[in-house]
Amino acid sequence: MSADGTGGGSGSSGGGAGGYRHFHEQLASLKQRLLAMSDTAESLVETSVEALLDGDEEKAVLVIEGDRVLDALEIEVEEAAVQLLALQQPMARDLRFLVGTIRVTSDLERVGDHAVNIAQGARRLIAGRHRLATGPALEEMAGRARRMLADALDAFTRGDGQLGRGVCRADDEVDALYDSIFRRLTADMMADPSAIPPALELLLVSRNLERVADLATNIAEDAVFIAEGKQIKHRAELRAS
Secondary structure (H helix, E strand, O other), X not given: OOOOOOOOOOOEOOOHHHHHHHHHHHHHHHHHHHHHHHHHHHHHXXXXXXXXXXXXXXXXXXXXXXXXXHHHHHHHHHHHHHHHHHHHOEOHHHHXXXXXXXXXXXXXXXXXXXXXXXXXXXXXXXXXXXXXXXXXXXXXHHHHHHHHHHHHHHHHHHOOHHHHHHHHHHHHHHHHHHHHHHHHHHHHHHHOHHHHHHHHHHHHHHHHHHHXXXXXXXXXXXXXXXXXXXXXXXXXXXXXX
């Protein structure tokens, strides 16, 4: 394995030693841009939840504006990956990495969209002066989703199949938190009709966090594919191995 985590025998199909070295320099650069995109996506999720918990409309606006940065990074990283595919004709693990990168950029862009949804929900709750009934649970759920996202990108860029599987298993914990929040908010709405508007907003927020965890799982599954050449989507027995 090469120093940047890609398979040493899986580089481009031509160009000699110099071309091979240049190709892996380009791969390393692409990884850095992908990590920058991941950092931006994580930051948007974190800030959107802070806006919700703190009742901070300025932070909500920052998330909505910051999503444009993530959109631009998606185009930049995807174009770079497509260019490497077209010009270098990589093989084996490097080919899987580049194809996976194109999928991952789409997943990260969607993470940004979910952060915007949370920020917009925060603005509506702030405008209605509503009290949060599930603040600690939402904060825990958001923290777990962000960790999943960070670990998934780490697994993807390093080609770490075991870490990828760990992220997949962590999704069950986020799902359990979502179910707990859903039950709590449903009970609140049944007990007090005036709780229905804010409870529905919080249900949407928790659903968006659950989707962030699902997208992190998608990235983790791609990490396993890069590391091992195995597709584990919808195959629980391979996720757990």
